[in-house]
Structures are given as structure tokens and as C-alpha cells.
Amino acid sequence: MNQFTKILKSYLPILDWGAKYTGKTATNDLVVALIVSIMLIPQSLAYAQLAGLPPEVGLYASMAPLILYAIFGTSRSLSVGPVAVTSLMTLAAVAPIAAQGTPEYAGAAMALALLTGVILIILGFLKLGFLSNFISFPVMAGLGTAVGLQIAAGQLTPVLGIPADGGTFLKQVISLVKNSGEINFYIAAIGVSSFIFLILVRKYMATLLMRVGMGKGLAGILAKMGPVIAMFIAIVAVGGLGLDKQGVKIVGTVPDGLPSLALPPFDLELWGKLVTPALLIAIVGYVASFAVAQSLASKKRQHIDPNQELIALGATNIGASISSGFPVAGGFSRSIVNFEAGAETPAAGAFAAVGIALVALFLTSLLYFLPSATLGATILVSVLSMVNFKAVKVTYAYSPTDGIAMAMTILLTLTLGVIAGLMAGIGFSLAMYLYRTSKPHMAVIGQVPGTQSFKNVDRQEVVTTPEILSVRVDESLFFPNASFLENKTGEMVALNPDVKHFILNCSAVNSIDASGLESLKSINQRLKEGGIAFHLSEVKGPIMDGLKKTKFYEELKDRIHRTHYDAVAAIDPKLAKQTFNAVGNTSIPPE
């Protein structure tokens, strides 16, 4: 029973913190929820617009995920909902399949969220969270810059009223330039002034409020309310001046009420097209969420479980899917607000979901006159902080390979799209990593006079003899380096024609896989054919256990030595002893 409770608690963290939940915590979480839910409204509407979906879908995608994360999540502060990168990836995945505004488009977005969720849960149960490690930091940072630019270019359409084709950054820019004559000045006036207002609020509001005596925490939170204030002003202005009649695009009628629960269309052909984007959204969303969750948790010395986070994020995506939403992830800005407002448990998120639900139920009519230009400006401001070209230079200076990986990711994302950029970045980083690990360091070693220890001949004064070649390999023997070991051994022997004994020092070898074993076998075979005896020294216990199961061991066992000194002493006892008895670093000429 105890074991069962433990497993249950690991899959349902709510059982853990829920048991200790008090009235005081609840009051605190309620206050946090009020702030957060107000802040989430414009964000949710804007990201729905970015994903090519109607505004209410943004609200829908913000409710179930918050509640489900409260049940399954291990972070106390992470806020899950629509975020920039996954919204853009949703647009990229669904736009080629269905036309925006159709039920097919909405259905495909739901299916995408479902697949994303299922993939995340499978990865979680298989404990495959480590897969996300393979998006290296430079690739993720490069993706951020490129996605930021692509989203920014896309938002110039609602912000300036210039019609443009969708697609990659490159396509968008070409099309924006071509159509720049069609700018609508009413839209541009609203868009640009919203943009400037948001930038100013973000930069100066907190300082200003603090100067008039407000506490730092409250001032910080209020400064994040900029988008809400901008929305309010824009709604009043557009409604009051009747600007919608001048071609200014407004949100219009947002259907009241909560999303109906429904499964996405069951259509294997559709699912087949969406499975690759879903996998990438799952991984990118997970990497981003996990980074945010971990950085907030460490501030309070809390622990985040990577595999449970996969399950939690999977559950939130399935929740988003069946409540007519689209793929979600843990967001940076929304989580920061949550954290800084003082959320003590994930219940704050669940309460915020209730707040959003109330808006969806009763207040959507207030959003009627909200101009798309202001929503676009909100996105524009938040994505510009993702763009960082200087990082390429800094990274290149520290590690050229990493700099190239980052530049490659940016360039390909801008010209060919997110998926191409991401795949190229991951592929290049992996290839470079494998190249590095395929060439382990190998050193010829010799006996340090006065000791029984053996060191690199290039680093220390040591004693060697032409008949014995002692080599240390500084890596476990795995298939990526197995043939390198074979080649290198061949080269070393070819350079030392008088060798009669080759001793491989395995002190740094922690494991040997089947390919490594095979390469040892063929090294032994070849050396034998060349009249050279192959020896091993300092083989670790677990490796010996494995070797003893093989036929190879029968052949080699008399030439496996406990220490390297034992090996040399077994072949040339005179030299080994003489060197050991020498004083200090006096070099002893062999023979």
C-alpha cells in the first residue's frame, strides 16, 4: 500500500501538496490568480491570432491546461497555455492542410494538440526525457532568434494593415515589401502607438510606480499589466471614434460560453501529416517549459521531475485538444508573473483558469472593439526580446562549432522554415558531437623512474623500450570509436617496427560494447599475424565480468594484467625493476 501511494503520488503530485493545503494558502493563491488571469487574457487572444485561430480559442486553450497542470505538474510556478513558438509551429503545421477560419483548420489544430499530448505522455512513461538534451543550447537560442523574427514579420500585417503572404520570414518580408503601398494608416496609427506605449510601459512603468512610493513587487506586477491597459485604451478609442468603419480590423463578436468538450476528427491521413510537427512541438515545448520550471524551482530549492513534467505537459495538451484548443506549453512571461505574484501552489493556476472561464462566459462582449493591431503589437513587443544576434558572435568566439550550429539554425529557419532549421541544427550538432567522440585521446605511455606508474611520453620523462608499446586510451570503447582504435593501433605498430608486445592500458575505459569487443578481437588477430603479442592492463571489474563470458577471454586471459607495471614486469622484469629502483626522474636508457 505504501509503495502504491508513493507511485500514485509520483504520477499525481497534487496528492502531495494538496494534503498540506490550508485556508491561508488558498487566500494567497486566489489573489495571485486574479492578477494572472487578467494578464493572460490579451496573451491568449494574441497567440490564438498568431496560430491562425479565432480569439476565443486562445481562451479555451488557457483553461483546461491550467487545471490539468495543477494536478499532474511538479512545478509550483509554471503556467501552461498558448506560447509564441508553439503557436507559430501550429500555424506552420496546419496552414498547408486547411484554410484559416474553416472548421477543418480548427479540427486540425485540435488533432495536433492531441498528438502532441500523446507523444509527450509516451515519452514520459518511457522515461525518454533525455531526448530533449539533444536540442543543444545554441540550436535552441538560434531557433528563438529566428522564430522571434518570423513572428515579428508576421505581426506587421495586423499592426500596419499591410496584407502579406504567410510562410517563412523570407517570404513574408518579400511580400510585405511588395505590398507596402497598401498600408492602412488608421491601423498603422493604432498599431504603432500601441507598440510604443507597450515598450514605454515595459521600460519605465515599474520605476515610475516605485518613485511614487509603490512597493517593488506590486510595481513589477502592475508594469506587466501594460497589455491590459493598452487593450482598454484601444477598445475605447476604436469604439468611440468608430474606426472599425475605416477598415480597422476588430475582434468582433466573440462567442460567449465555455468550450464544448469534443474529440478532434479521427482521420488517419490527417494524423499522418501532423505527426512530425507534433513531435517537434512536443520536444520544443518541453525544452522551453522545463527550462522555465527549473529556473523558478531552483530559486526556492524545489525539485522538478523531468519525466513527470513530460506526462503533465502531455495531459495539458490533451486537455487543450478536447476543449477545442491548440498546442500549449509552459510560458516564460506568464510563469514569471505567477511566480512574482507569489503563487505558492499550482492551485493558483487552477483558480486563474476559473477567472478566464468567467471572462469567456460573461465578458467577451467587452472585446468587440478590440483592434487586431493592438494584439499584434502585444506579440511584437514580447517576441522582440527573443531576438539576439549578438549571441552568435559570443558563442562563436567561445566555441566555433556551436556558433556555426546557431547561425545555421537561424539562417535555415528564416529561409526554409522552423522545421528545416530545427532539423538542420540538431543534425549538425549531433554530427559534430559524434565526430568528436569518434576520436578518443590515445597516448603512448612509459614508466616514470622511481615509481610503478606510467605516464604520457610527451608529458613526462619516462622509460620505454622498443620491444614494448604501451598505449592508454582515454575513453570507453563504443561503436563510434571502435574503428578509430583499430586504425590508430595499426598506425602505431607500423611506426614502431621492433615492437613485440602491445599493451593497451584500460584504466580510463568504463565499458566496452559489442563493437569495441570486436575491435579488440581483430586487433589481437592482426597483431598475432604480425608476430606481436597483445596485452591488456588495468581492466575494470565490470568489464572483466563481461569479458569472461566470451571466447576471446580464453585466448587472452594470460595476457590480461592487473596493473600496467605487472604487464611490463611480466614481459621485461629486468627493465621494470631497474626503472622502479631508479631515484627520481633520472632517465634510464633501455638496454
Place this chain on the structure above:
Amino acid sequence: MNQFTKILKSYLPILDWGAKYTGKTATNDLVVALIVSIMLIPQSLAYAQLAGLPPEVGLYASMAPLILYAIFGTSRSLSVGPVAVTSLMTLAAVAPIAAQGTPEYAGAAMALALLTGVILIILGFLKLGFLSNFISFPVMAGLGTAVGLQIAAGQLTPVLGIPADGGTFLKQVISLVKNSGEINFYIAAIGVSSFIFLILVRKYMATLLMRVGMGKGLAGILAKMGPVIAMFIAIVAVGGLGLDKQGVKIVGTVPDGLPSLALPPFDLELWGKLVTPALLIAIVGYVASFAVAQSLASKKRQHIDPNQELIALGATNIGASISSGFPVAGGFSRSIVNFEAGAETPAAGAFAAVGIALVALFLTSLLYFLPSATLGATILVSVLSMVNFKAVKVTYAYSPTDGIAMAMTILLTLTLGVIAGLMAGIGFSLAMYLYRTSKPHMAVIGQVPGTQSFKNVDRQEVVTTPEILSVRVDESLFFPNASFLENKTGEMVALNPDVKHFILNCSAVNSIDASGLESLKSINQRLKEGGIAFHLSEVKGPIMDGLKKTKFYEELKDRIHRTHYDAVAAIDPKLAKQTFNAVGNTSIPPE
């Protein structure tokens, strides 16, 4: 000039051995060539049949490659031409594109050889030979078993006269069982008796000849002539008894003469379809050739250059392409004959090409009555030695992951085809490798009393204090393990609530990439927010040079210590000294 000659010689090894070529070597090579060219005739005809091509194409594909390898190759013994695996892969790649027997089929095979050659040459110039490391030994061995079975199943059609569908092993077997009633007993009689004859010759001929007084070397070579003898008997039998009128399939009229030199069709759509199979043929062909070349070279202490071998194999494939052939590789059995007959230089191969050309010019009429059944039996006998199921068990016992990779490769190749099996095997091995490297070993360390050295607390009696957490990481910091380091650090700190100083011992860290640097930064940030000071100790010189270029260094520099003892002594000098002055392994209680 000297540098130029050196580079020229590295790309044209013939300049090296050609300069030392004497009349005596030439005589020797000529004798070898006579033996080898006779042996190559049935092999070439049989592999053309396997690839779905007319018999003369097998002869064509054996000439130019032998001559070109003599110019570019670094092995003295490797014999390049049609081999089993690449012939099967050619069939798999071309059969879906064109019907057998059409000029389109032959053209596609030529295009495939051209692409294979170009890919190999590009890999060679980019020095990407290391990529072949990523086909691990179990995957290659599993592929051999599965390909052997698939080829064997395919040869039951010519050997028994049962018509069958092509495709995977599974498809072939189902179709053979279904059509088993259509067996032609004349064909089966020839096929089965050829098969038994070849098996008996292979097993007993050498011993028999030696018993009647023949030398071991000559007996071994004559035993390899089994296929030639079988061909001769079969031709006489079929011709004499007029069996071709009983439905026995014969080779029929083979066009006289040498291949005309021609480029394959220039058709981008066709090339697009062939580029993936060409890449796989290039890699598989290279891995197989290189293994053979290396194992023969080491017997004579010769050196093989992996990147030049790529270029040489590329040149031979381009040669095969423009002489109306199909993809080629270094073959095991043909190279062994070459080696055992005593080939001293690659000129032996070039001379053998002349021998084959003479057959193509003047002797093809002799092949008229050669039954396909005998050619099929030749292939059947040679591929059965590739099948080795026991290897799965042996490999699994030594390393379960490798055993699974092998079983997976076999199973998927048999059911879904060579390319699917190969990709799954490579993918699985890589994923497992990355999983292993993503979790480096980390140990909490403490000071060994009486010394300044620090060891794993689980392995030795050491002194620690709750305020200082000393951790050693036994791996370079790269993106695959960067987040592991971060998580693990977080966990360790959470388990030690009194920690005020965290020292990361970097004695085993050989390099830190941009992701590793980023994880150090965020570890530092998080520890700082938790009120813990982050220290580094024993950072190697080249890493320090890199770190000094970063802003992070400015923040951390006072907490980077030369030795781990220095680090502890800087924090708690009393404890460090007290422990150092203690005698032997006396445990000193902290405080």
C-alpha cells in the same frame, strides 16, 4: 614541389608502388591475375543476375573498377567489383523505378553507381570516413544475416524454377510457398545438384587435393574454383541433353565485346529517387570494403588510408557507371583469392580486368548453355555463410543493448526491407549511445585523511563537512549531458540543506561546449539565488583559455581554484589542514 608530390602521391597511390614496380613483380601479378579472372567470371555473372541485370553487365562492372582501384586504392589486395549486399541493394532501389530487362532499368543502375561514386568521393574529400563508424558491429552483422537470407530466398526461383515475387524476405517466402506447385524438376535437378556439388567442393576439395600431394596454397586456390567447374559441367550437361527445351532457363546469347562508354541518363527526378539508396550503398559498401582491406593489410603490416579508400571506391563506382555497369564494392571472397594467390600490387587486379575483357570479347558464346540454376546455386552457397543467428545470442549475452540492435536489424530487414532495417538499427544504436553519454558519472568526493587528495565518498573513508559539497563529474561537458548536470546538481543540493559552498571538480573534464557553459552559468545563478557559492576546481588549461573570453569568468574567477584542496582550504582552512595532518585513514568528525 616536394609538398605537391606528397599530396599527389596521397591521392594517387599508384605513383608510390608503381615507381618500385619490377619485371619480377609483374610476372607474379600476371599469374595471380589469371587465377583471379577465372574465378571472377561466375561471380560477376551471378551478381548481375541478383541485381536484376543481364549477365554481360556483371562482366562490364568488373573491368573498369579493377583498373581504377589499382590507380587510387591504398590496399594491395582488395578486389573491387559486384558483391552480394550492394547487388541486392541495387535491385531494391531500381526495381520500383523500372521493369527488369528494359533500357530504363539498366540506365537507373548506371545512375545509381554514378551517385554512389560521387557521394563516396565527396565523403572522401571532406574526410568524413568517420561516418561509417556509426554502423555498429551488431547492426552490420545483423544486416549480413538478413541480407543473406533475403538473397537465398530470391535464388530459390532460379535454383528450383519456382516463380516468385521479389521484395523482402517475407514477401518472397510467402510467394514461394504459394507457387511451390509450379516447380520445374529439370531446373531443380540442375540447381540442387550444383548446390550439393559446390558445398562438397568447398568443404572437402582442399583436403582431398592436399592428400594427393598438392601444396596447401595451390589446393586452397583450386578449391575456390568450384563455381568454374560447376559451370563447365552444367553447360556441357544442358547443351548435350538439350535441357533448354525442357524449360531450363539458360544465359543464352551474351553480346560480345567491351562495354561502350556512356553517361547514365541525366534525369533529376530519377536521381532524386536514387540518392537515398545511393547513400546507403555507399556507406554499406565502404564499411564492408574497408573491413576486408584492413584485415588483409594488417597481415602484411601495410597501411590503409580510410579517406583515400573512400575516394578510390568512389572512382571505381563512377568507372562502373560509365562502362554500363552497376554499384560495386570490395568483395571478401574475391579479395581473399587475390591475397592467397599472392598478389603483390594492385596491378594484379588491373591484369585480371584484362583477363575478363578477353572473355567478354571472345568467349561469351561458351556461356550460351549456362543454366541460371547453377549461377543461383553459386550465390546460394556464398551467401549462406553470411547467415549467423547464433551471433544474436552471443552478442545479447555480452551486451543486451547490442543484441537487441542486432535482432531489430534482422527482423526489420526481413519484413520491411534492407533500408528500413539498416535505418532502424543505426537509429536504435545511436539513441542508446546518446542515452548512455547523456548521463555522465558524478561522485560526491571528500578529503582522504593524511593527504591533499579527494576521493569518492562511497569508495573510501574520507572527511566531509555539511557546509561544503564537493562533486566530481567524470565526463566532458557537452550538450547531451548539460541538462543532466544541472538536474543532478539541483538534486544534490536539495539533499544537503546545510550546504553553503558547492565545488565542482573538473579534473576529468576535457572540454566544455556552449551548452555546457550555459549550464554552468545557470547552476551558478541558481545556487546564488539559494544562497550557495559555486566554485570550480582543477579546470584544465585549454578550458581556462576559453572561459577567460566569457563574461561568466569575470563573475566566477575568484572561485576557480587550482586544486580541490586549495578550494576547500580557501573555504574552511582549519578542517582542510586538520585532515591533511591526520595520520592514515583515521576518520575525523567534522566540527
